[in-house]
Amino acid sequence: MKSRFRSWTDVRTFLAVLREGSTLAASRRLGLAQPTVARRIEALEHELGLVLFDRDTRGFRPTAAAQALRPHAEAMEAAAEAMADCAEAQGRPRPIRITAFSANFSPRVTQVFSAFSAEHPEVRFEFLPGVKPLDLLGGEADIALRITRSTPEPELICRKISTARFTLYGAPSYAARHGLPSSPGEMGGHVFVTYEPETIPSVYHDWLRPRVAPAQIVLSFTEIGLHEAAILSGHGLGVLNLRMAEADEAAGRLIRCFAPPEEMTAQHLMLISPEAWRRPEVKAFTRFFAPRYAALFRDPD
Template structure:
């Protein structure tokens, strides 16, 4: 009794000769030598105990046995292709897209990403820094690190990180020249820097307008980092996030945090992305470590 196939790649060679009509043409398609193709066909015929091709000067002509084997050989070919495709999928770098404001991608946060990458080299990250919220449900990103005062879409997966607090800050240089207000009622004679950008909630700017005349706001920025730099330079006072302000030397809080400006700091995950194993693993690793940075 014959052993059948000793080398599964002989199926590929058999199909190439069937399709091309000669071992020479098949060798070009397979990128191997013609003698090797001819020898492998002979070996396959010997193993099967069948004559698969009649040979003459015009090429290789399939026998009835060869034609009977083609459907099964093609099924094996399709299965091999599917296997290769699945292996490529499993070994490919899978990317998680994360959006947040620039400051959330701090050195301490990036160290958490690096720690995850050490044990998951097959998972990559695409960072999408933007103060304008991206639509996770629409697939614009997989994960968002977001400060929000608005109700969260109940379809999103949500992890609480912290409560962000805000208060009024001024620089050392501003304080030396003008002093600093110690309560809201003392603000009226001072100059202010504000932040306002289309698509971003204007809560900080609106709070200023409730407490000082509009002409006391001497400059408005659409970039939060530039606004904070202007406060640090002494141009005026500005409402800043306590955590972010703590990383900027030379600026001082004027008074205690303003409770009405408190905002939730959340990690939001697209439900579609959360079905992916790599996203779920990353969230489990990242969320508690990231939250610890804000305790």
């Protein structure tokens, strides 16, 4: 029958006595009573079936068996300390990593983050702007603010923010020169600018391409900001998200050509990885942020 021990505390006590040379010195190091240290050494010797120390008036002298066990006990000690360090790190607040299209981190949205931070100063954020969807299940981010026409992975926690709608816009300067189409069927004779990001499909370009001749597309951009600037400058008509165009439309800098085509409708979602959802601060942030974010991104009339 194999000798076994059941208590890491007894191994820790064994190392203290071995290093200090007596139960008295070991008790001071461990913060325990000397009789308790002596009892634990006796219990460990009984469980292992070994004599670990020779006792005499000068203290406890380790036996050959104790010296043989020492490296294994020290390996257990190192593993226990590493486990404690890892547990402490896991319990330490980590930043909430949020990925979204750069326009989602607008001043109004930033105010919502600031309001949450004022109530929870211990929570930090890491913002990951970009058009390429990051893999939440693979750990690339904790939360995604995403406009999509695809069904998200069922493992993700999902909060619907709004229904995103798109349509064709032109600048007043373009309208003065060429007029504006009042329906998708009247786009002949017009010129267009389009947005084609390099890494993902584009609802803008995918809708426009089959409805116009290639020669009608006079400019194509991989950056959404340049695409918007070209429309505002009157270089051509272009597709925009209603929410993104709202301020320019209200100020008279853009004119909506026709009602948003239903086929361009997409879902605006807040997606959370299941691993991140286990963290209390992520749940608290989601409860705070989702309704306030949705209020900002409701469909304009």
